[in-house]
Amino acid sequence: MKEDFLHYVWQYKKFDFSNLTTVSGDELTILNSGQYLRQSGPDFFNAQIIIGNQKWAGNVEIHLKSSDWYLHQHENDPHYDNVILHVVWEHDTPIFRKDNSEIPTLELKTYVASGVLNQYLSLTTPKSWIYCENQIAKVDQLMFKNWQERLFFERLEAKATPIEVLLQETDNDWEAVLFYRLAKNFGLNTNGEIFLKMAKSIPFSIIRKEGFEVENLEALLFGKADLLPVEAEDFYTKDLQNRSIYMTQKHRLKKVFIEPVQFFKHRPDNFPTIRLAQLAMLYHKQQNLFSKIISTHSLADFYKLFNVGVSSYWENHYQFEKESPRKKKQFSKSFIDLLVINTIVPFQFAYAKSQGKEISESLLQLMETIAPEKNIIIEKFSNFGVKSKNAFETQSLLQLKNSYCNHSKCLQCAIGIQLLKN
Known part of the structure; x- marks a missing residue:
């Protein structure tokens, strides 16, 4: 299991919200799970919760084990001073703030249904090429089209970066x-x-x-x-x-x-x-x-x-x-x-x-007039039922494979998230 599974469970509320309690036995109500930051600092920003009769607003940090807080040295990082809830899969040690007050902890494993965990394990069990190779052709096509656009522009941003570097070196020539x-x-x-x-x-x-x-x-x-x-x-x-x-x-x-x-x-x-x-x-x-x-x-x-x-x-x-x-x-x-x-x-x-x-729309239209590229990655996707009609689609698949599949980022991928939801 990886932390991104817990991020997914927390972000999409894939656990039983009724009768939540902290590891200390205090009643816990989640009003807002917060904004997923995907950057340095706490995982979720500006969450709102009620513990007992006290309402809290602040950040939520997520780990596989409570002790990971100290393993990652968060106790020395001021960015974590405003954490109001520590969400973990397994609680193995209490975590304290600088003023020696204990940070409330929610242990998720007692609230996540076995079906959610089994689906995650099924999706992330290594297969011959990509985790979802037996399911990818069955995902919703409208969602897939929208995800391909996102992937294409991610790839385009990456290709624009060396251009911008050279512009700085050449005084914008x-x-x-x-x-x-x-x-x-x-x-x-x-x-x-x-x-x-x-x-x-x-x-x-x-x-x-x-x-x-x-x-x-x-x-x-x-x-x-x-x-x-x-x-x-x-x-x-x-x-x-x-x-x-x-x-x-x-x-x-x-x-x-x-x-x-x-x-x-x-x-x-x-x-x-x-x-x-x-x-x-x-x-x-x-x-x-x-x-x-x-x-x-x-x-x-x-x-x-x-x-x-x-x-x-x-x-x-x-x-x-x-x-x-x-x-x-x-x-x-x-x-x-x-x-x-x-x-x-x-x-x-x-x-x-x-x-x-x-000019995003005109670039998409141009890419859709170009024949699909031919390489081993595109051929592999075709073998699993994802066939490309043009270069827009092949470019998005190259981004998907190189930036997501190769790094096991299933839970940062729209395809992986939909398969888990299903």
Whole structure:
């Protein structure tokens, strides 16, 4: 048993309210169980109770055992001075305030019906993947839809956080931060952090200045990623080497150690060379990209905005000086979908938030037009009867699994709470 079960029992009044008494035998009446805080300090704020003939207003603290009060050192924390009731599953020791008066204690185990406890134990007994895997497909769909919206925006808030951090580092240069975050996503899971470090090593003012020649951008990106061969034979590679040396001197770029990029297990179209060539072409073709993504709202228009390929050299190369059959190598729709999900929508959300604007509905509508993502988590949910029709639903399921299921937060999850109520 965990404390969150007791929080659930207290918050939703899943115990017998009649004839309550404290462990000292005093009659107890609960007028208001208080507000669940979910933060440091007592668990429930501003509760109202009657003990004997005395009415009390204050906070309620909940533990599995009374002695946990001392285990958590609450006796030394002034935030707990206003606790009017200690609610525990098992009472094993009296608890005293600083003035040596005893804090009234309610022992819950004598008032909780066995059915409530058995349902909790059934829900939280480990299964093969998630606790509710045999029940999740049966929950109320309206509740599930509302919970998915909450999960989606929780995930969106988390994705907006690194954007806000970078804004502080760049004096609110939205264009620069967009370039950094796009670079990270172009690197995918394998090279994302390497691409981000590479992008941050180039002041964005230089990207602005040099964007009129795609070869200059390629020289900057390939040079900083340490992908330019030491000994070059073909004209293009030699030209990029010279441009890289020249721009390093011109812009006084500092040498920054960048971990080697990874080619292993990538399909050729996802090679870091191709993704950097595409990133260079994007910033060559699309000036003022940030303002364009903020003013674009349909998936079809994003497909047009990102309708760029690579320079001619990379149409018949995947690596330097290794020729291959010619191919345009434009962004696939599935890759643009990933950019919209992981970069564009978080940017639109963060920017609207900074401007005090509400665009939640339009973001939901956009996400509902994007095909569902394919990964092992979404496949697992599908096997248990939760099938996703779009990216809004897959993003919410990823948040559910990673932030709730993986941490056994069933009683902070709307699905878990409904299953317990049933």
